[in-house]
Amino acid sequence: MFDFLFRARPVKPGKVFGAPGDGNSGFISLVTTLLLLGLWFLVTEMGWVKPLFLPSPLAVYNKFIVAMTDGVANSTLIEHTLASLERVLGAFALACITAIPLGILMGVNTVVRGVLDPVIEFYRPLPPLAYLPLIIIWLGIGEFPKLFLIYLAIFAPMAISARAGVRSVSTEQIHAAYAMGASKFQVITQVILKAAMPEIFTGMRIGIGVGWTTLVAAEMVAAHRGLGFMVLNAAQFLASDTVIMGIIVIGAFAFAFDLLIRYLEKVLIPWKGKV
Known part of the structure; x- marks a missing residue:
């Protein structure tokens, strides 16, 4: 059928x-x-x-124009967008610098895996709102706690994907490299890392999506600008056109970054699916 x-x-x-x-x-x-x-x-x-629950596309478009020109919640849409981009991209860059190397180390070293695996697996399923109060108690309500909350959400899937990529490398490839005289460092960099790259890029795609998902939670506390803040502020006044407009903007940026990572994956990993 x-x-x-x-x-x-x-x-x-x-x-x-x-x-x-x-x-x-x-x-x-x-x-x-x-x-x-x-x-x-x-x-x-x-x-x-009713328009209160679902405004028309034209009403959402008009709100988009108003947000671009006059602004909403004391800032223009561009100012809200730049504030959110700074938080998400900053956390994503920090996660790339730390999560990917640590994930690789977890895959090649049992000590590192034994130390980090319980911690990551414990907090990974927790929603960011669960540990947001603790972050506020520890770090206050400034800009860094918002970035750190997004970073924690991105870190786990990226580290796990890097570890999974390392562990998925064929044993025959590793043995062949050793048989040809490769050192352990060469095996890690030339065999294991290259074979793990598809999984690493998958983790990056998941991580950037989780980062945008966590943005709204991060901007709940003492934020004055940001797309998540704009959506939450509009919800308090039942401005559903602003809420939907903000959701569309967040979704568009998340989708654009996903497409960018897919393109980079295609360019940088031409051997994916061929070996």
């Missing part, structure tokens, strides 16, 4: 069999987006849902 979902597509020249899921789904995604937008127009124009 659902054979068409798994039917083989035409393959590229030089290939014999098409892999499941091979092909470009961009057109389907575009059609899905347009259908959802059309449904949104239909529901709001027909009055099936």
